[in-house]
Amino acid sequence: MLAFTLRRAVQAIGVMFAVGIIAFSMFRFAGDPVNQIVSIDTSAAEREIVRKSLGLDDPVPVQFARYFADAAQFKFGVSYQFRQPVSALLSERMPATLELAICATVFAMVFGILMGVYSALKRDTVLAKLFQAVSLIGISLPTFLIGILLIYLFAVTLGWLPSFGRGEVVKLGWWTTGLLTLSGLKALIMPSITLGLFQMTLIMRLVRAEMLEVLRTDYIRFARARGLTTRAIHFGHALKNTLIPVITVAGLQFGSVIAFSIITETVFQWPGMGLLFVQAVQNVDIPIMAAYLLMVSLIFVTINLVVDILYTVVDPRLRSTVGRAA
Amino acid sequence: MTEPVLSVRNLKVEFASRRGTLRAIDGVSFDIAKGEVLGVVGESGAGKSVTGLAVIGLIDPPGRIAGGEIHLAGLRIDNLPPEEMRRIRGKRIGMIFQDPLTSLNPLYRVGDQIVETIRTHLNLSEAAARRRAIDLLAEVGIPAPEKRIDGYPHEFSGGMRQRVVIALAICAEPELIIADEPTTALDVSVQAQIISLIKRLGRDHGTAVMLVTHDMGVIAETSDRVAVMYAGRVAEIGPVQDVVKNPLHPYAKGLMGAIPTLAGDDKRLVQIPGSMPRLSAIPRGCSFNPRCAFAFDRCRVERPEPLPRGAQSVACHLYDNVPAESAA
Numbered sequence: 001m002l003a004f005t006l007r008r009a010v011q012a013i014g015v016m017f018a019v020g021i022i023a024f025s026m027f028r029f030a031g032d033p034v035n036q037i038v039s040i041d042t043s044a045a046e047r048e049i050v051r052k053s054l055g056l057d058d059p060v061p062v063q064f065a066r067y068f069a070d071a072a073q074f075k076f077g078v079s080y081q082f083r084q085p086v087s088a089l090l091s092e093r094m095p096a097t098l099e100l101a102i103c104a105t106v107f108a109m110v111f112g113i114l115m116g117v118y119s120a121l122k123r124d125t126v127l128a129k130l131f132q133a134v135s136l137i138g139i140s141l142p143t144f145l146i147g148i149l150l151i152y153l154f155a156v157t158l159g160w161l162p163s164f165g166r167g168e169v170v171k172l173g174w175w176t177t178g179l180l181t182l183s184g185l186k187a188l189i190m191p192s193i194t195l196g197l198f199q200m201t202l203i204m205r206l207v208r209a210e211m212l213e214v215l216r217t218d219y220i221r222f223a224r225a226r227g228l229t230t231r232a233i234h235f236g237h238a239l240k241n242t243l244i245p246v247i248t249v250a251g252l253q254f255g256s257v258i259a260f261s262i263i264t265e266t267v268f269q270w271p272g273m274g275l276l277f278v279q280a281v282q283n284v285d286i287p288i289m290a291a292y293l294l295m296v297s298l299i300f301v302t303i304n305l306v307v308d309i310l311y312t313v314v315d316p317r318l319r320s321t322v323g324r325a326a
Numbered sequence: 327m328t329e330p331v332l333s334v335r336n337l338k339v340e341f342a343s344r345r346g347t348l349r350a351i352d353g354v355s356f357d358i359a360k361g362e363v364l365g366v367v368g369e370s371g372a373g374k375s376v377t378g379l380a381v382i383g384l385i386d387p388p389g390r391i392a393g394g395e396i397h398l399a400g401l402r403i404d405n406l407p408p409e410e411m412r413r414i415r416g417k418r419i420g421m422i423f424q425d426p427l428t429s430l431n432p433l434y435r436v437g438d439q440i441v442e443t444i445r446t447h448l449n450l451s452e453a454a455a456r457r458r459a460i461d462l463l464a465e466v467g468i469p470a471p472e473k474r475i476d477g478y479p480h481e482f483s484g485g486m487r488q489r490v491v492i493a494l495a496i497c498a499e500p501e502l503i504i505a506d507e508p509t510t511a512l513d514v515s516v517q518a519q520i521i522s523l524i525k526r527l528g529r530d531h532g533t534a535v536m537l538v539t540h541d542m543g544v545i546a547e548t549s550d551r552v553a554v555m556y557a558g559r560v561a562e563i564g565p566v567q568d569v570v571k572n573p574l575h576p577y578a579k580g581l582m583g584a585i586p587t588l589a590g591d592d593k594r595l596v597q598i599p600g601s602m603p604r605l606s607a608i609p610r611g612c613s614f615n616p617r618c619a620f621a622f623d624r625c626r627v628e629r630p631e632p633l634p635r636g637a638q639s640v641a642c643h644l645y646d647n648v649p650a651e652s653a654a
Contacts, residue, residue: 237431
């Protein structure tokens with residue numbers, strides 16, 4: 001088990017190294033960084049001084065080693081547009097994005113699993129068919145459209161919810177949270193739904209399909225032959241087996257929730273990493289783009305690792321094969 | 327004779343399909359007494375398994391029991407409300423399925439699955455149920471049960487898993503066990519052990535056993551009586567030695583003739599020509615008539631009803647109104 005975790009961790013580091021190379025090469029190929037920093041009328045001699053002070057005249061491998069060593073300590077250089085350390089900018093924006101992503105994922109999991117189980121168990125009811133129809137809409141409508149429709153309905157027409165921003169936030173150390181104020185919570189509702197709707201419909205359809213599959217298995221038939229109550233069969237035996245693939249998908253989706261939050265954050269002017277990234281792209285602010293790339297892949301890799309470990313917790317069969325292989 | 331544990335009368339099971347209603351079981355009747363093993367044989371699709379599922383009340387839509395009665399120790403059970411039938415399943419009727427590899431939930435320890443079943447049916451504490459589960463595992467021949475009880479199904483071999491399944495089926499001391507092809511998925515060497523285990527448990531606890539199989543060898547070894555099924559009907563039923571040595575129904579004769587012997591005679595095995603009709607195309611009259619060497623006009627028009635003949639009962643016009651001596 002430990003060996004398995006370690007092996008996965010080493011693989012994760014390998015992935016991060018590869019992403020680091022891509023992030024670093026953005027500096028080399030997206031124009032000369034010195035030109036981004038200095039003004040047009042700076043002399044060539046002054047440009048050389050800036051180049052030297054930033055270490056840009058060193059050989060490429062040296063520069064890469066330095067970039068990677070810094071990145072490992074969460075130092076990503078200075079933003080061209082804000083003239084502030086990128087790590088400070090990111091850590092200021094990260095709580096907003098993570099809070100939004102977590103709320104969206106919780107929303108997606110809770111409603112996705114509930115609706116999925118319901119539509120598997122009560123397949124022929126009107127409500128189950130309605131869920132299926134709604135899930136088609138959720139899967140096919142683009143995120144920004146859902147966001148704009150929600151804003152039009154709840155912010156413009158009904159005036160119940162704010163149309164942009166995070167509302168009032170409370171500082172807890174370096175973390176800022178909108179979960180403790182009423183306006184913060186209200187501001188979180190529409191972005192979470194917008195961001196989580198696709199995942200919710202995906203999880204719902206997955207749970208429904210898996211549950212129907214599991215209900216056809218021999219051990220469910222045998223559980224019925226043993227006279228277990230319907231509740232024990234559905235929620236004890238069937239649901240647990242259903243959740244194994246759901247864990248994978250939900251875990252991987254959490255990564256893409258963070259990645260997709262770029263669109264949602266833009267629509268709702270949500271002050272998170274995604275919005276920062278969009279501004280960085282507009283201003284060719286490469287340190288921020290590179291750091292964002294690294295952070296998102298770090299989150300992806302970490303989630304994958306957690307999902308792998310969760311698997312072995314839920315499924316005893318993996319525990320022993322993992323033990324044997326290690 | 328005392329009241330039979332299981333009494334099935336004129337059972338009919340139908341499946342609604344796009345092309346109309348298919349009758350999988352058409353007027354099956356039999357009894358099983360306390361401590362008796364009834365073997366049910368027949369080809370695939372003869373209705374053996376469906377009969378077992380009908381008795382335990384697990385026919386799923388689009389299937390339904392369309393007629394007849396099932397009595398368990400005098401209580402009619404085919405029309406019970408689902409919740410009452412659930413209480414009978416596992417408590418008064420235990421069932422063993424064909425494939426032990428897929429019968430157990432892979433995510434739960436075998437002990438948890440046994441304890442869960444025990445506590446569903448008997449009013450026992452967690453600890454008492456666990457002790458009972460260990461005793462059960464010991465009884466079905468699992469070595470070191472106090473350790474194995476915390477194992478997961480994938481840590482058991484096929485034969486051992488079938489023993490666990492049997493422990494689950496008998497954990498509430500049922501009056502009747504339905505074993506649906508319990509040895510088909512197992513190695514030949516393990517089959518004999520499982521068969522003798524089922525036989526011993528039936529004897530020790532006075533449990534009635536309905537053993538569904540297509541293996542005549544298993545039937546001959548285990549059963550007290552045997553029912554030969556063909557196309558959803560019982561062709562012949564009787565004491566096992568009579569039916570094996572002196573089968574009456576032409577189909578039963580064919581089946582017995584198709585068993586290889588170790589005696590070493592070089593006779594070719596008898597083959598029954600043709601195959602069993604599909605449910606959608608059961609012929610008029612006797613359903614066996616197109617394959618029967620003895621068929622005559624009446625067989626193609628009128629369906630034979632089961633008639634007692636000695637200890638046996640046979641559904642064949644050959645034995646209708648014919649004195650016992652002149653019958654083949």
